[in-house]
Amino acid sequence: MSRIVYVNGEYVPEEEAKISVFDRGFLFADGVYEVTSVLEGRLVDFAGHITRLRRSLSELEMASPCTDEALEAIHRELIARNNLTEGVIYLQVTRGAADRDFAYPAEGTQPSLVLFTQDKTLIDTKAARDGIKVASVPDIRWGRRDIKTVQLLAPSMCKMAAKAQGADDAWMVEDGFVTEGTSNNAYIVTGDGTLVTRNLSNAILHGITRAAVLRMAREAQIKVEERPFTIDEAKAAREAFVTAASSFVNPVVEIDGVSLGDGTPGPIARRLREIYIEESLKTAT
Template identity: 70%
Template sequence: MRTVYVNGEFVPEAEAKVSVFDRGFLFADGVYEVTSVLGGKLIDFEGHAVRLERSLRELGMAMPMSRDDLLAIHRRLVAENGIEDGLVYLQVTRGAADRDFAYPDPSTPLTVVLFTQAKPGLADAPKARTGMSVVSIPDRRWGRRDIKTVQLLYPSMGKMEAKARGADDAWMVEDGHVTEGTSNNAYIVKGDTLVTRHLGEEILHGITRAAVLKVAAEQGLTVEERPFTLEEALAADEAFVTSASTFVMPVVEIDGASIGGGQVGPVARRLREAYLEESRKAAV
């Protein structure tokens, strides 16, 4: 049985509880982060902590603890649950208060929950060798996708639609351009040029995205941060996605059409290897 963290206490998962009046449950009034664990160490922890602070700030919530304390909780959960490869999920909500659309008094204690998931062989996913398939769907999410909120119903619906259509995931499209995947940032490669959507309120500011773009520049790729269309993606040499749990994951099919001959391309393969190597070195 896993040990989880709930509002200052480490408890067995069966004893972990939050109020039925919690605003995360009633309004999806909360944010989250996911940090990968490889070899028992946390990947890109600092970046996730910085983004957590930003998400909270955008919603008018305070950071519930220092980064050092947050790191200590992550490390204790990893150790107590024996996580070699896996994930640490963190959720912070505005806390429990009588149901009202208006925010409760600022003195209301925030709800803070962390738990782990063991994912043996996380960095050795078979899809990294064969590539994944995606389908396109309309992007019908709210407008502030740069805030990593817990309101994930539409991305969940998108994943289920992809599954029903025989694909691994979905790319969301708005105004004729790809925004992102249901839980990842999207990229295409043409020659020596890497294209991914620019940062803004339309997409999540991926922590893995930032690291991979740095690696891409170091490897001599030209990076263009701009919207791209499905037509551009279908004509690309390669495509891939990035996220904290998939790292760099090649995409070899979009809406049933092959990308790059349906084979994992050299750029995605090289970026994945380089990102994992650098991340392991910097892991805490």
């Protein structure tokens, strides 16, 4: 059966979904998005994703297409219509359709709203079992990475550069320091067991999973430092990992060809993944 998607007020089979060629998301990447995980047919940290969506819209002076309650209802309807038990729901809001002009269109232009599901394994994954390899690449993105926009060509290029080196993903580097992965936040664990991740700023996305994992780490009595770190520091780390809504906590076992520890997922990454999944299954709504 064809996947059912939501486009501007209608639930339609994906092959019938249409958006205007004048939509500013298509012409200017003038849009924002969120990805919410689904476990056992329930939403994980939906409130956090909606709060970040509101912030992204505000930073771009973009109107909201509907209320938070309506967005939640659409998410739940898509779960039901697609019989989704484990996977993600992608949401995208753009400034809407208007004749091509660099200036924003007139006030009152109706934003575009698109949502679709992706049926995928989140808990029992090869990346979680074996860890991933990352390669460092220059961060070529724009200066407002804290806004979750659909301007994803640069991180896509960075990921392909990493894959060309035989890695699974890239860690992007700016002014000598790691910013983040192409679609995730980056962490290392130092020799004394301190968890280090870059502090929040315009340089990185304010990850919803990041916030949850840092809270859980502190509750587990793991020392946390929010500061920049270098690739050389990462290569010398005891272990490393990444976090994202669609992958939870994924261990990193190699950076630029250098194995971390014994080359297998580290105990802190494994434990935080266990805690995150356990709590998510309890609190998903």
